[in-house]
Amino acid sequence: MSESEERKPVEVLRTPVVLDYTYSAGQSSSRHLRAFGKGKLLGQRCPVDGRVYFPSRGSCPQHGVPIEGEPVELPDRGTIVTYSVNRVPSENIDLELPYAAIQVLLDGADTILFHVLGESSIDDVHMGMRVEAVWKPEEEWDDSVANIRYFRPTGEPDTPFDQYKEHI
Numbered sequence: 804m805s806e807s808e809e810r811k812p813v814e815v816l817r818t819p820v821v822l823d824y825t826y827s828a829g830q831s832s833s834r835h836l837r838a839f840g841k842g843k844l845l846g847q848r849c850p851v852d853g854r855v856y857f858p859s860r861g862s863c864p865q866h867g868v869p870i871e872g873e874p875v876e877l878p879d880r881g882t883i884v885t886y887s888v889n890r891v892p893s894e895n896i897d898l899e900l901p902y903a904a905i906q907v908l909l910d911g912a913d914t915i916l917f918h919v920l921g922e923s924s925i926d927d928v929h930m931g932m933r934v935e936a937v938w939k940p941e942e943e944w945d946d947s948v949a950n951i952r953y954f955r956p957t958g959e960p961d962t963p964f965d966q967y968k969e970h971i
């Protein structure tokens with residue numbers, strides 16, 4: 804390394820990190836993930852206040868009670884309640900940079916789904932934007948949220964802030 808190169812500031816540092824682990828989903832998450840494999844989005848309703856959790860972990864974290872009732876099937880559309888712009892590539896996301904990482908409140912749910920926005924410029928993404936899921940071809944499905952490739956704008960009018968402000 805020449806003396807002039809030694810004086811250059813370090814601008815990029817590549818540090819590949821790999822973490823292999825086994826995730827035991829449990830009954831509730833298994834039901835949720837298997838539903839993805841059938842193209843369905845299943846939430847569960849808290850028996851105390853009726854809030855719909857998606858995904859459900861089998862109990863309500865607010866009331867500390869089991870959620871054992873019938874699953875609630877949710878539509879694959881909702882509202883962006885917040886987002887961030889991602890300019891860093893990721894191996895498992897095949898969207899062009901930059902793209903928006905979004906938090907979607909599915910219609911009828913009370914908790915947020917983390918996903919990504921496609922078919923939209925980051926100049927257009929905004930809170931309240933209506934979006935719908937774009938699924939992979941069915942032959943590529945497994946029991947995974949990745950069966951939804953991304954969400955895209957529906958073109959519907961925005962959801963008023965008052966209707967989702969408690970879910971941010």
Ligand SMILES: [Zn+2]
Pocket residue numbers: 849850851852853854863864865866867
């Ligand atoms: Zn509850």
